[in-house]
Amino acid sequence: MMLDPTALDEMADGRGGLRPHWQELLGTLVGLGSEQLIERATMLDQFFAEEGVTALLPGTGPAAWRCDPVPLPIRPAEFAALEAGLAQRATLLDATLADLYGPQTLLEHGIIPPALVYPNHGFLRPCRSLPVAGQMQLYAADLIRGPDGEWRVLADRTNAPHGMAYALENRRALSKTIPEIFRARQLRRMRPFFDTWQADLQRIAPGGTGNPSLVLLSPGPRSAFWFEHVVLARELSCTLVEGGDLTARDGQVFLKTLGGLRKVDVVLRRHDGRSIDPLELDGGDGLATGIPGLLDAARQGALVIANAPGSDIAESPALAAFLPEIAAHLGVGPLTLPSVPTLWLGSPGALAQVMENPAQWLLRPALDGVAPPVPLAELAPALREVTLARAAANPCEYAASLAIAPSVAPCIGPGGFEPRPIVLRLFLVRDGEGWQALQGGLARALAPADALAGRLPRQAVAKDVWIASEDSGDIQGPSAFAVAALPIRRATGELPSRAADNFFWFGRYLERLEGAARLLRTTIMRLERASLSPREMAELRTLAACLKASHLIDEDAARGAGTPAFPRAILGMLRPEARIPTLAAQLGRMVELLRDRLTGEMYGAASHAIRDLQAALRAVPVGRGENPRALAQFSEALGDVLVFAAMVSGLAAENMVQGGGRLFLDLGRRLERARSITSELATLLDEPQAAAQPARLEPSLRLALELRDSVITYRSRYVTVLQAAPVLDLVLAEEGNPRGLAFQLLAMRDSLARLGDTEGSPLLAAVAAILAEARAMSAGTAAAARQSEAATRLPPRLDALHESLGELSDAVSRRWFALLPEARAVGGGLAADAAAVEGAAA
């Protein structure tokens, strides 16, 4: 976007003075000085990076949200006019949707050309039979102010507008990093908007139940707006769900929780309407992410979806050309807040009008409100010709909006203040019969490369929008809405099954990474010695076998233990696709998946620590040449892993409510640790020659203690004599050893009991059987005449225990997560034609 000399200046009045509502603010900013302001801008960037306010998953890119230190103040009177104008537009667009999905009088009377509706991919035919009342509960608009001082709407957002969470976050960030500008100023609060919104979602619930269950349906962390979904779910007290968490049964929709199916009343839709129900709609990845039967339930009034799927047809840029006639037809008065003048090129004469002076126009796809408009003035002549020829060939597919220079406002650039064009997004939510605006907004300061409208860019410089509070009457409270007294709930049953599943696997991955780190550190410690004694060499070979058993290195690498190739194999584990970085990335992903279930403090600390950890692992010099520091640095990074694992335990204990997620996190960890104890011990005791020469088992016994962090305990009890029975007792049967097997099993037993399993349940019985076998192995070795020989016979039994623990994990999944099998489509083929008459698959 090039700076236009005719653009209006939001701050300066054009006569050498400042507009009054900027004076005080600018005074404070100038008082800080531009050096200070540039520093604050950097602090803001850091703030967003640290809070994880980014559209992307941690580790996948550095694109954090950015906000300019200079807010955009709007005069209260001006804002009131915008609010009223937008409320009128919301009413109009809502009525338009109700008509297009209902009687279609707008088409019948020729007010809207059929070419704006039928070829529109957003027009969802199965949604025509949904109850039409309240197509739209939330509306947003992108506005620009022209050189004439008038605000106009550049784009209507009727589908699932984004940006409110970012507006909240901008305010919070600004108040922390540049508190000076907030002093002595009363701003309107944004919170009441969310109260109104929540009350509205409760109001539209079917049956008017006192305490309806609200869910925010999100595509999940892969969505560019996951951060916003997490924040909105929290602000609106909705359960954050993905398609797989919901299931339609007998005409109703339910959330799968640990406590069984819980009925859903209202779906706040942040999911593409086209893929929301694969039974009736065939868009996108509906089969994987949609809920078959959702529309059927909505159709019979068992739940309400807001905004209704298909509401995006009102975002079509070409619709702006017809809004005045639509308003007249539907009995909404003349629009007080007009659109940027727009033509549909399918209208007679419109194409000629654009051809006459192309530079005046922005070309847009007629039906796609998300695609960025193309400023014809900025295209090279040849490209402009091609573009216009394309439009002339299919004029019905294009719209053109007048290229109005947006107003500019001061931003902090590398050299201090600089003016940048502004696009303002404001939000309205239904408030009973009317609409209420968020008392703030999201302004975007356009960089030269930014497109004028379209999707919220992932990397943008945003601005906090200020509306001064004139008196306390401005600060609205939520509308009164009677809610029955809530029953006290303490059960873990509210946790969605998927969240429980994620906690369980977070626990397992965490322990897997921790176990690998311990094993590797123990190994590296030996590699760092200048020369190895025969005993140490034996230990190294045994460790290599353990590394192989844990799938950390392959057979060839394990055979190379003691050769110069071995340290290289160890460092090879740092390749991005190798086990250690993969596990770290998986953990990062789990933290993101669980973001809505963790306290802000816990999320912040954990995601930060994982990023640091990944950075430390990446920093290890794994070049081609030998680097003596590499192993030591790897070992240090692995030490960070151990600290991280301990930190998660601490955070969980201090921040998570006992029960629910924490129990599954713990269950996953204990189970994984028990599995690694059994496989490790089976590998260590696999020393057939030790039956005849007990001394050959010593390195294994020593490692068994070292890897289980039990050397000190053993020494305090048995001094320096190494014998199989006491070692196995400590590792397998001692109930007080937090790194031993019995301890894990008892902890699992406690978690299961707290989740409601009673004695004799299949899960508890499986745990008890494993515990009994562990004790029997320990006792059997102690009773044997030749302990070492008895110990070397244990590996098959340990392998069997390892298997049993795997089965236990599957049983936990079946018992608690009960994830439904993958959905598949059947049918669709024409019988004889598809040769499906007899025995052929469709």
Add this chain to the structure above:
Amino acid sequence: MIYRMRHTTLYAYSRPVDLSSHILHLTPRTLPGQRVLAHALQPQPEPVRQSSGLDHFGNVVTRLFLEGAHDELEVAAEATVEVGFPPPPAAALTPPWEAVVRSAATEWQVAEFTYASAMAPADAAVGAYAGESFTPGRPVLAGLIDLTSRIKRDFKFRSGVTDLATPVSRVLADRVGVCQDFSHLMIAGLRALGLPARYVSGYLRTKPPPGVKRRIGADASHAWVGAWLGAEFGWVDFDPTNDLVVQDEHIVLAWGRDFADVSPMYGIILGGGAHTLKVGVDLEPL
């Protein structure tokens, strides 16, 4: 002509299906020229929920939801239907096709069928093929009858060569397919010219009238094309697989932009392993 129709669909799964939902277009439409005297839909096992209504195109749509584990689902649709569509007007009386194109663009309920759809997409080669039948000023019906005959003549009916994913461009290039392919090809061709065309799903009588050769596609679901002749004459159906103007040998189940709008039975299953499908269709005159 009165027919008794029976259409059975049987899904057999190698492992039990936990949850399934199906959407059916198996109830004949009531139309001027088609009266539904009796109709029944019998799913087995019994669904926990069955809902039905009219879809956007005015077709009867039924949704079935099954919850208990089941390794088979059979749906039997039976109906008694009286059919007798009026014969088409004399071709010379119908307007030039270009005039039909102009009026279709603004006729709100007809315009919908002038736009490309997923299974009848805009394709220049297909448009050019259809265009040969529409010389300047030719009455629209003459062009439609010519195109219907050309498809019958130029294309080989063979099942098993194409499937639902075969694009019309491929069908045009290979000159082979089944009724569904020919219908989509004709629809795409007509729309490329700006003429409204819709996909009609239904059945063809199993045994032909005495003295007539057995029709193709008679023992199964069938598909053909509805085309619009302008406001005065409205919609007339053409069967390119058999080179027929539809009168009293076809009964209409449903119509839409293409097959995807009117699939006789489409479902989403959870679980179930591999599955087999058996379909039986019978349409006998009473």
